[in-house]
Amino acid sequence: MSGRAIADAIIEAPVVTSFTRLGYQARRRLDGWTPLDGYDLTGRVVVLTGATSGLGYAAADQLARCGATVVLVGRSAARNEGVVAELIAQTGNPSITQVAADMGDYQQVRNLADRVLTDHERLDVLVHNAGALDAEHHTAPDGTEGTVASQVVGPFLLTTLLLDRLATSAPSRVLTMSSGGMYAAGLTVTELEMTPETYRGAEQYARAKRAQVTLNEMWAERYGQLGIRFHALHPGWADTPGVDASLPTFSKVMGPLLRTPEQGADTLVWLAADDTPLASNGEFWLDRRLRSIHKLPTTKRTDTAERRAQLWDWVAETAGAVPHVARP
Numbered sequence: 001m002s003g004r005a006i007a008d009a010i011i012e013a014p015v016v017t018s019f020t021r022l023g024y025q026a027r028r029r030l031d032g033w034t035p036l037d038g039y040d041l042t043g044r045v046v047v048l049t050g051a052t053s054g055l056g057y058a059a060a061d062q063l064a065r066c067g068a069t070v071v072l073v074g075r076s077a078a079r080n081e082g083v084v085a086e087l088i089a090q091t092g093n094p095s096i097t098q099v100a101a102d103m104g105d106y107q108q109v110r111n112l113a114d115r116v117l118t119d120h121e122r123l124d125v126l127v128h129n130a131g132a133l134d135a136e137h138h139t140a141p142d143g144t145e146g147t148v149a150s151q152v153v154g155p156f157l158l159t160t161l162l163l164d165r166l167a168t169s170a171p172s173r174v175l176t177m178s179s180g181g182m183y184a185a186g187l188t189v190t191e192l193e194m195t196p197e198t199y200r201g202a203e204q205y206a207r208a209k210r211a212q213v214t215l216n217e218m219w220a221e222r223y224g225q226l227g228i229r230f231h232a233l234h235p236g237w238a239d240t241p242g243v244d245a246s247l248p249t250f251s252k253v254m255g256p257l258l259r260t261p262e263q264g265a266d267t268l269v270w271l272a273a274d275d276t277p278l279a280s281n282g283e284f285w286l287d288r289r290l291r292s293i294h295k296l297p298t299t300k301r302t303d304t305a306e307r308r309a310q311l312w313d314w315v316a317e318t319a320g321a322v323p324h325v326a327r328p
C-alpha cells in the first residue's frame with residue numbers, strides 16, 4: 001500500500017472525516033487532483049437530471065464551463081428555463097437546454113428520452129442525479145412508492161430508452177448519484193417500497209440508494225461490452241437546499257463541516273470528464289477513488305446473486321421496458 005493509499009484509508013475510516021469537507025480537502029491535496037477547468041468537453045453531450053439545485057446545479061455549471069452541450073432535467077419547465085438562462089449568462093456557453101420531466105412519472109421519462117433522441121445525435125454522458133429524501137410517503141402515477149419510482153425505476157427506464165444512443169456514442173458514461181446513506185441498508189426487493197404505515201423517509205431513501213448502486217454494477221456486467229461505462233458515486237455530505245429541507249438539524253449541527261455543492265459535485269464532473277473511469281466499469285466512487293459498496297457484514301449478506309436477479313426483473317417489469325440494443 002502506498003503512503004497516499006494509507007493516508008486515504010485513515011481519512012475513510014471515520015465517516016465524519018471522510019464525508020465532510022475535511023475528506024475532500026485532504027484527498028484533493030494528497031492526490032494532486034486535476035482542476036476541473038482543465039477538461040475540454042466541447043462536442044460532448046451530457047444529460048443531467050436534478051440540475052436546478054444543489055449538486056446538479058453545481059455540476060451543470062462546471063460541465064458548461066468545460067464546453068459540454070448540457071441538457072438539464074427538472075420537474076418544472078419554468079424553473080428549468082430560469083436555470084438555463086442563468087447558466088448561459090454565467091458560463092458563456094450557449095449550448096444549454098432543458099427538458100421538464102418528473103423521473104417518477106414514466107410517461108414523462110419516455111417523453112424526455114424522445115426529446116433527447118430527437119435533439120441530439122450523440123449522448124456521451126447520462127447523469128442520474130435527481131433525488132430527494134421525502135419525509136412523507138407518496139406514490140408515483142403508477143402506484144409505485146415515490147422514492148423508488150423516481151430514483152430507481154425512472155432512471156432505469158431512461159437508461160433503457162437511451163441505451164442504443166449511448167452505445168453508438170461509445171465510449172459513453174452513465175453516472176448515478178447515490179448516497180453514503182445506503183451503507184446502512186441491505187438489498188431488498190420484497191421490502192424495497194415502504195408502505196404508508198411503515199414509512200420512514202431516511203430508511204426508504206437508503207433502500208432506494210442501495211438498489212441504485214446494485215443496479216449500477218448489474219448494468220456494467222450486462223451492457224458494459226457495448227462500450228458504455230456505468231459508475232455510481234456518493235458526494236459526501238454537502239450543503240444543498242435538499243439537505244437543508246430534509247435534514248435541517250443535521251444541516252445546522254454539521255454546518256461549517258459540510259461540503260460546498262461544488263465540492264460535493266467534484267467527482268461527478270470528474271467521472272464525466274476524465275479518462276481514468278474509462279478503465280473500469282460498474283464501480284462506486286467518492287472523491288475520485290473507488291470505494292466498497294458495503295461497509296457492514298450485515299448488508300453484504302443480503303447482497304446475493306438471486307436477490308440481484310430479482311431486483312433487475314422487478315425494476316424492468318415496473319418500468320415496462322426490457323433493455324435491448326438494436327445492433328449486436
Ligand SMILES: NC(=O)c1ccc[n+]([C@@H]2O[C@H](COP(=O)([O-])OP(=O)(O)OC[C@H]3O[C@@H](n4cnc5c(N)ncnc54)[C@H](OP(=O)(O)O)[C@@H]3O)[C@@H](O)[C@H]2O)c1
Pocket residue numbers: 049050051052053054055056073074075076079101102103104129130131132133150177178179180181234235236237238239240241242243264
Ligand atoms: N447533498 C448531499 O449531501 C447528498 C448526500 C448524498 C446523496 N445526495 C444525492 O445527490 C443528489 C442531489 O441532491 P441535492 O442535495 O443536490 O438535492 P437538491 O438541492 O434538493 O436538488 C435535487 C434536484 O433533483 C431534482 N428532483 C428531485 N426530484 C425529482 C424528480 N422526481 N424528477 C426530476 N427531478 C427531481 C430537483 O429539481 P426540481 O425540484 O426543479 O424538479 C433538484 O434539481 C440526490 O440524488 C441526493 O440523494 C446528496
